[in-house]
Amino acid sequence: MAISADVRHLFLGSAGIALITLPLWRWPSFSNSTTVALGYLIVVLLVAATSRLWVAVTTSIAAMLAFNFFFLPPVGAFVIADPHNWIALFAFLVVSLVASNLSAVARDRTRVAETRRDELARLLDLSRDVLLITDSDEAHARLAGFIARRFDLEYAAICMPQESEWAVFRAGPRELTLDPRDLSSAFASAEADHRFTPEGVSLIPLRLGTKPIGVVAAAGRPLEPGTFEAVAGIAAIALERAQFLDERKSAELARQSEELKSALLASLGHDLRTPLTAIRVAASNLQASWPSELERREQSDLILAEVDQLTRLFQNILEMARIDAGAVTEDMRWVAASEIVDAARSRVEHTLRGRNLRIAVESDRLARLDPRLTTAALSQLLENAAQYSAADLPIEVAATIDGSGLTLAVRDHGPGIPPADLPHVFERFYRGANAKRRRSGTGMGLAIARGILAVERGTISAENCADGGARFTMVVPAEVK
Amino acid sequence: MTRTMRILLVDDDVSIQRAVAPLLRSRGYEVDVVGTGAEATNAVSDKAPDLVVLDLGLPDLEGVEVCRRIRKQSKMPIVVLSARAGEAEKVAALDIGADDYVTKPFSAEELLARIRVALRRVSEAEAPEVERVEVGDLTIDYSRHRVVRGDDEIRLTPKEFELLALLARNADRVLTHRAILKAIWGPNAVDQPEHLWVLVAQLRKKIEPDPGNPRYLLSEPWVGYRLASSPLAP
Numbered sequence: 001m002a003i004s005a006d007v008r009h010l011f012l013g014s015a016g017i018a019l020i021t022l023p024l025w026r027w028p029s030f031s032n033s034t035t036v037a038l039g040y041l042i043v044v045l046l047v048a049a050t051s052r053l054w055v056a057v058t059t060s061i062a063a064m065l066a067f068n069f070f071f072l073p074p075v076g077a078f079v080i081a082d083p084h085n086w087i088a089l090f091a092f093l094v095v096s097l098v099a100s101n102l103s104a105v106a107r108d109r110t111r112v113a114e115t116r117r118d119e120l121a122r123l124l125d126l127s128r129d130v131l132l133i134t135d136s137d138e139a140h141a142r143l144a145g146f147i148a149r150r151f152d153l154e155y156a157a158i159c160m161p162q163e164s165e166w167a168v169f170r171a172g173p174r175e176l177t178l179d180p181r182d183l184s185s186a187f188a189s190a191e192a193d194h195r196f197t198p199e200g201v202s203l204i205p206l207r208l209g210t211k212p213i214g215v216v217a218a219a220g221r222p223l224e225p226g227t228f229e230a231v232a233g234i235a236a237i238a239l240e241r242a243q244f245l246d247e248r249k250s251a252e253l254a255r256q257s258e259e260l261k262s263a264l265l266a267s268l269g270h271d272l273r274t275p276l277t278a279i280r281v282a283a284s285n286l287q288a289s290w291p292s293e294l295e296r297r298e299q300s301d302l303i304l305a306e307v308d309q310l311t312r313l314f315q316n317i318l319e320m321a322r323i324d325a326g327a328v329t330e331d332m333r334w335v336a337a338s339e340i341v342d343a344a345r346s347r348v349e350h351t352l353r354g355r356n357l358r359i360a361v362e363s364d365r366l367a368r369l370d371p372r373l374t375t376a377a378l379s380q381l382l383e384n385a386a387q388y389s390a391a392d393l394p395i396e397v398a399a400t401i402d403g404s405g406l407t408l409a410v411r412d413h414g415p416g417i418p419p420a421d422l423p424h425v426f427e428r429f430y431r432g433a434n435a436k437r438r439r440s441g442t443g444m445g446l447a448i449a450r451g452i453l454a455v456e457r458g459t460i461s462a463e464n465c466a467d468g469g470a471r472f473t474m475v476v477p478a479e480v481k
Numbered sequence: 482m483t484r485t486m487r488i489l490l491v492d493d494d495v496s497i498q499r500a501v502a503p504l505l506r507s508r509g510y511e512v513d514v515v516g517t518g519a520e521a522t523n524a525v526s527d528k529a530p531d532l533v534v535l536d537l538g539l540p541d542l543e544g545v546e547v548c549r550r551i552r553k554q555s556k557m558p559i560v561v562l563s564a565r566a567g568e569a570e571k572v573a574a575l576d577i578g579a580d581d582y583v584t585k586p587f588s589a590e591e592l593l594a595r596i597r598v599a600l601r602r603v604s605e606a607e608a609p610e611v612e613r614v615e616v617g618d619l620t621i622d623y624s625r626h627r628v629v630r631g632d633d634e635i636r637l638t639p640k641e642f643e644l645l646a647l648l649a650r651n652a653d654r655v656l657t658h659r660a661i662l663k664a665i666w667g668p669n670a671v672d673q674p675e676h677l678w679v680l681v682a683q684l685r686k687k688i689e690p691d692p693g694n695p696r697y698l699l700s701e702p703w704v705g706y707r708l709a710s711s712p713l714a715p
Contacts, residue, residue, distance in 0.1 A: 273564040273584075273585035273586050274494050274496070274497060274564055274585060274586075275496065276585070276586035277497060277500075277564075277585040277586040277587060278494070278496035278497050278499070278500045279586075280586050280587070280588055280589070281497075281500040281501055281504055281587075281588070281589045281592075282496075282499075282500040284504075284588065284589040284590075285500065285503060285504055285507075285589065288507065290507040291503065291507070295503055298499065298503075299499075299500065299503070302496055302499050302500055305496065306496055
C-alpha cells in the first residue's frame with residue numbers, strides 16, 4: 001500500500017513538473033527563469049509535504065533536470081554553465097528535504113497519537129472488563145482472555161508462581177510453552193520494564209506496589225512498552241480486587257453464620273424457656289391441693305400442649321440439622337397426590353384439629369418421588385397456614401400431577417404476608433410482624449420446607465392472593481405415569 | 482395483709498397466663514391478665530393493681546419501655562419475667578425502676594417469693610422508719626451505725642456499713658450494680674464497678690461465716706446483689 005502510494009505521488013509530481021514545463025517552454029515569452037523555478041518549487045513542496053523523503057528528493061531532481069534541460073542556457077542539454085543554476089538546484093534539494101522531513105515528523109506524530117489513542121481505548125476497555133471479574137477462582141483465566149481479546153493478541157497469559165512451578169492461565173489462539181526460567185527471571189527482575197523470550201514473547205512482572213506477584217506474557221502483536229506496563233498494572237489491580245472481593249465474601253459468610261447462630265440461640269432461648277416455664281408452673285399447680293378437678297384438667301392439658309410444642313420444636317431442630325448436614329437422601333416411589341396430602345394431614349393432625357380443610361386433588365396420575373420428604377414439606381406448609389390464620393377460616397390444599405411433576409398449593413384466608421416480610425419468609429428463624437404475637441411457630445417450618453424441596457430439586461414460593469390470604473406453592477419435579 | 486392484693490399479669494404467652502394466673506389466684510391474689518404493653522399501661526391506670534408481673538418479650542413494645550411507662554404513672558412494684566439469657570435487658574428494666582426479676586423457666590415458688598418481697602417493700606415503706614433490723618443472726622442498728630452478731634459487734638468501715646444498710650433496707654430484693662454504685666459513691670461512679678467488688682469482698686469477710694460461700698450477701702451474676710433476710714442454710 002505504502003509503495004503504491006509513493007509511486008502515485010511520484011507520478012503526480014512528474015505530471016506537475018511536466019505541467020509547469022510544457023507551457024512555459026512552448027511560450028518562452030511568458031517566462032523567465034524565476035517564474036519557472038518558483039513553479040517547480042511549488043510542485044516539489046506539495047510532493048514533499050504529502051509523501052516520503054525519497055519521493056520528494058526524486059521529484060526535486062526531476063525538477064532540477066527539467067529546469068536545466070529546458071530553461072537554462074544552453075537549452076536542450078544537461079549542462080550547467082552558469083554557477084547560479086547550481087544554487088537553484090541546491091535550493092530545490094533543500095526545500096524538498098526540509099518539507100518532507102517536516103511532513104514525515106508530523107505524520108509520525110499523528111501515527112503515534114493514533115496508536116496511543118487506540119491502545120488507550122483498549123486499556124480503557126480492559127479496565128472495564130476486569131470489573132466483571134468477581135470470582136477469584138477464575139480471575140486469572142478470565143483476565144488473560146480479556147487481555148488477548150482487547151489487544152488482538154495471539155497469545156496472552158497470566159503466570160502465577162506456585163511452590164515449585166508456574167501456573168499459566170493462557171488465552172488466545174496460539175499454543176505456546178513458556179520456559180519457566182524466562183518467567184522466573186522476569187519475575188525476579190528489579191525493573192518493571194518488559195523483556196522478550198527467544199520465541200518473541202513479551203514478559204512483564206505483575207506487581208502489587210513493589211511486590212511481584214506474577215508475570216504477564218503476550219505475543220502476536222507488538223505492544224508499546226508503556227501500554228504493556230499499563231496492562232500489567234491493570235491486571236495486578238484486577239487480581240487484588242478479586243482477592244479482596246473473595247475475602248469480603250467469606251467475611252460476609254462468616255458474619256451470616258454468626259448471625260444464624262445467635263438467631264438460633266435467641267430463638268431457642270425463647271422457644272424453650274417459655275414452654276418449660278409453663279410446664280414447671282402447671283406441674284407444681286397439679287401437685288398443690290388447691291386446684292379443682294376442672295382446674296387440674298386445664299393444667300394437665302396445658303402441660304400436654306406445651307410438651308407437644310417442645311416435641312415439634314425438637315423435631316424441627318433435628319430436621320434442620322439433617323438438612324444442613326446433607327443427611328437427607330431421597331427414597332423414590334410411585335405415589336398418588338392424594339397419598340401425599342393424606343399423609344401430611346395426619347402428620348399435623350394436632351395442629352389442624354377443628355380446622356376446615358378443603359382438599360382438591362385434580363389428577364389420578366402417579367409421580368415418582370420421595371413421599372416422605374414431600375409429605376414433610378407439605379405438612380410444614382399446612383402447619384404454617386394453620387398458625388397464621390384464625391381457627392374458623394378454611395385452609396385450601398390443591399394438588400396436581402402434570403407432565404413435569406407434582407404441584408402442591410396451600411392457601412389460607414388469614415391476613416396474608418406483609419410485603420416487607422415476603423422476601424424473607426423462607427429464611428430460618430425469620431418470623432414476620434404477625435408471628436411475634438404467636439409463639440406456636442418455631443421460625444423454622446418454611447426454611448425446612450425449602451430445604452427439603454432443595455433436596456428434591458423442587459421449588460417453593462409464597463404469594464399473597466388478590467382476595468386475601470397467603471398461598472404457598474411447592475413444585476416437585478418428577479417422572480409421571 | 483387486710484385487703485386482697487391485686488396483681489396485673491402481663492404476658493403475651495397464653496400458656497404462661499393459663500399456668501400462672503390460677504397459681505396467683507390460689508394464693509389469694511386478685512389477678513388481671515393482659516397480653517400487650519399497650520393494654521398493660523391502660524390496665525395500670527384502670528385497675529390500679531398493687532403489683533405488676535411483666536414479661537419483657539411483648540409483641541408490641543420493648544419490655545423496658547413498658548416498664549418506663551408504668552413507672553411514669555405509679556410507684557407500684559414491678560416484677561419482671563425474662564426469657565432472655567442476656568442480662569442487659571433485665572438490668573435496664575431494674576435500673577428504670579423494676580423491683581425484681583425472675584428468669585424463665587422459673588418455678589412457682591420463685592415467682593411467689595419475689596412477689597411477696599416486692600409487696601412487703603410497699604407495706605414497709607408505709608410503716609414508720611425502723612431503727613434496727615435483724616437479718617439472720619445479724620442485727621443492724623441504723624441510728625448507731627452498728628452491726629452485732631450475738632453479743633459481738635462487727636466493726637465496719639462507713640462505706641461497708643452504708644452498703645450493708647442499703648441492702649438490708651431492700652432485703653431480699655436485687656439491687657443492680659449501677660444502683661448500688663450510685664447510692665454509695667454517687668452518680669459519677671456508676672461505671673467503676675471495681676469499687677463495689679472490693680467493698681463486697683471486704684464486707685463478706687466480716688459478716689459471712691464462710692466468705693467463699695456467702696449466705697447473706699448473694700451475687701446475682703451480671704445483674705447485682707441481694708441480701709437474703711433468711712439466710713440460706715450453710
